[in-house]
Amino acid sequence: MLVPHASSVDCKVAGYKIPRGTWLFVNAWAIQRDPKVWDEPEAFKPERFDSEEWKTTQHGHFLPFGIGRRACPGMGLTQIVLSSALGSLIQCFDWERDEDVAVDMSEGTGLSMPKAVPLVAKCKSSLILDNVVI
Incomplete structure (x- = not known):
């Protein structure tokens, strides 16, 4: 889990109503093991990060430091x-x-x-x- 955050306003995300003050948790463990993103997510395959395609198209799918304004x-x-x-x-x-x-x-x-x-x-x-x- 990444550092929890709280919503500052009422909002809607992916069809879900998120009231102001709701604690938000990002499950980075699950994101980094998503089979829709990774071929064999549980396998140790360092070569998957070697390609030029990875460097230009996959930014944001690998989140060890978070992403966006709240990145580490x-x-x-x-x-x-x-x-x-x-x-x-x-x-x-x-x-x-x-x-x-x-x-x-x-x-x-x-x-x-x-x-x-x-x-x-x-x-x-x-x-x-x-x-x-x-």
């Missing part, structure tokens, strides 16, 4: 910081999955939708770190 003001900074942090982790470490443990993609409970079972991974310092002087 920290979205730009967050995307830059996450890209930099993830890039550093990928560049500076060699990652491998623990072969003895199967990856469980089921979701736990909470605001950030954590995994029910944490992912187990092993990391080793990359050779690039041998030349770093601090």
Whole structure:
């Protein structure tokens, strides 16, 4: 669920009467798993975001930061910081999955939708770190 809002005036949305002061909740979890929008919404398919068509036509169907006037003001900074942090982790470490443990993609409970079972991974310092002087 996104941050709840309250309607400031009486209005009608998609045929529903919304009285002033009504609490409005956006179920982002359901929107991001809508089979009308996503082919196999429960499947992990990062390649679905690679196409040029996605970048130009699908804006608004993927709402991690909300949309419109009430979108998260920290979205730009967050995307830059996450890209930099993830890039550093990928560049500076060699990652491998623990072969003895199967990856469980089921979701736990909470605001950030954590995994029910944490992912187990092993990391080793990359050779690039041998030349770093601090």
